[in-house]
Amino acid sequence: MSVLPYAVAAWLFGVGLYGIATSRNFIHLVGCLGVCQSATYVLLLGLGYRWGSIAPIFYDHPPGTPAVDPVMQALVLTDIVVGATLTALLLVLTVQAYKRGGSLDPEKLRPMRAGGKSGQRQDAGHTSGRVSEGGRKAS
Amino acid sequence: MSPRIRVALLALSGLILLPCAAQVIAGLPAFGSTIAQYGERINAITPEARHVANMVSAINFDLRGLDTLGEEFMLLAAITGTVVLLRGRRGEGNSERAMRRPGRAVIPRSEATVLACRIAGPLTGLFGLYVVLHATVTPGGGFQGGVILASGTLLIYLGEGYAGWRDAIRSHWLDALEGGGALLFALCGLAPMLVGAAFMQNILPLGTFRDLFSGGLMPVENLGVALAVAGGFTQLFLEFMEETREAEEPDEPGEETA
Numbered sequence: 001m002s003v004l005p006y007a008v009a010a011w012l013f014g015v016g017l018y019g020i021a022t023s024r025n026f027i028h029l030v031g032c033l034g035v036c037q038s039a040t041y042v043l044l045l046g047l048g049y050r051w052g053s054i055a056p057i058f059y060d061h062p063p064g065t066p067a068v069d070p071v072m073q074a075l076v077l078t079d080i081v082v083g084a085t086l087t088a089l090l091l092v093l094t095v096q097a098y099k100r101g102g103s104l105d106p107e108k109l110r111p112m113r114a115g116g117k118s119g120q121r122q123d124a125g126h127t128s129g130r131v132s133e134g135g136r137k138a139s
Numbered sequence: 140m141s142p143r144i145r146v147a148l149l150a151l152s153g154l155i156l157l158p159c160a161a162q163v164i165a166g167l168p169a170f171g172s173t174i175a176q177y178g179e180r181i182n183a184i185t186p187e188a189r190h191v192a193n194m195v196s197a198i199n200f201d202l203r204g205l206d207t208l209g210e211e212f213m214l215l216a217a218i219t220g221t222v223v224l225l226r227g228r229r230g231e232g233n234s235e236r237a238m239r240r241p242g243r244a245v246i247p248r249s250e251a252t253v254l255a256c257r258i259a260g261p262l263t264g265l266f267g268l269y270v271v272l273h274a275t276v277t278p279g280g281g282f283q284g285g286v287i288l289a290s291g292t293l294l295i296y297l298g299e300g301y302a303g304w305r306d307a308i309r310s311h312w313l314d315a316l317e318g319g320g321a322l323l324f325a326l327c328g329l330a331p332m333l334v335g336a337a338f339m340q341n342i343l344p345l346g347t348f349r350d351l352f353s354g355g356l357m358p359v360e361n362l363g364v365a366l367a368v369a370g371g372f373t374q375l376f377l378e379f380m381e382e383t384r385e386a387e388e389p390d391e392p393g394e395e396t397a
Contacts, residue, residue: 056194069178070194
């Protein structure tokens with residue numbers, strides 16, 4: 001019995017989680033989330049694997065040949081595609097946060113308030129107010 | 140919360156969760172020894188019941204087609220959110236043609252790059268189409284094929300430059316592709332109900348095993364996914380590229396913030 005694939009999945013998840021918790025940059029944070037997500041791929045494919053089986057495609061091999069679990073592969077397939085678009089969505093939020101606060105550091109992210117006044121320091125408050133006002137006019 | 144407290148909290152929760160996780164991992168079936176009964180039954184029954192060779196496509200587009208419909212709309216929602224966030228600030232007005240970044244030189248591409256991209260771009264598109272069409276027969280399907288099709292359009296960008304790429308690709312065509320693909324998938328679910336069958340029941344003739352047009356409704360749903368994925372990923376790229384550019388004359392002074 002080998003637990004190596006499960007250990008790799010757990011390690012990937014742990015490393016990603018540590019990266020998320022200590023991240024000082026939103027882009028780095030999105031990357032760490034991607035690492036966490038790859039842990040689920042490893043786990044699912046590991047669960048669906050069986051020694052001596054073929055891929056679940058019965059073109060060259062007749063139906064009935066032992067094959068690995070197709071459910072896990074279908075799950076991973078859709079997971080990857082949706083994960084890619086979600087990464088894009090998170091990166092867009094990063095762009096917006098940078099435009100608003102002028103920083104990529106999650107530590108410096110302040111709650112948004114009604115009226116476009118974010119809780120920035122005095123010098124940055126002027127810029128962010130201007131941005132949100134311009135954005136409101138454009139929309 | 141200071142970073143040090145946060146790491147301490149993470150370590151503490153990790154310590155608490157570690158025995159539980161270890162127990163779950165110990166309870167999992169040994170790696171490579173067996174697979175779940177559900178997958179085993181699908182492998183045994185589906186080639187005969189649905190006349191398709193690719194089990195992954197059979198699950199995605201038939202057996203668990205409802206789940207894939209959900210994934211499809213998740214994809215649509217994520218891309219719509221991205222587009223709304225990026226385009227909302229920029230406005231709809233400039234979406235027709237390529238915007239230029241003032242003060243940025245256009246670096247001419249070497250002829251070798253242009254030639255390689257002109258050859259590889261259409262070939263990549265053709266390969267994407269092949270992967271899409273052979274979803275029920277060989278490893279392939281709308282998700283993978285759609286991404287390959289989108290990469291084909293990126294090769295056009297690499298060869299022709301951004302302005303040339305924008306001349307070839309219209310933003311609202313991509314919107315139509317993306318939404319139309321999802322609509323086609325949803326209609327594939329609703330159409331069987333017109334004849335009294337269940338939602339997404341495979342009512343079309345199933346065709347012959349190992350044939351390109353086997354699987355009944357599956358190739359149609361697959362096409363819908365391919366259109367949505369190809370349109371969506373190209374749209375994502377287009378919006379991100381637009382974000383790095385500015386209109387030649389910004390409408391309001393408030394717009395030009397770095």
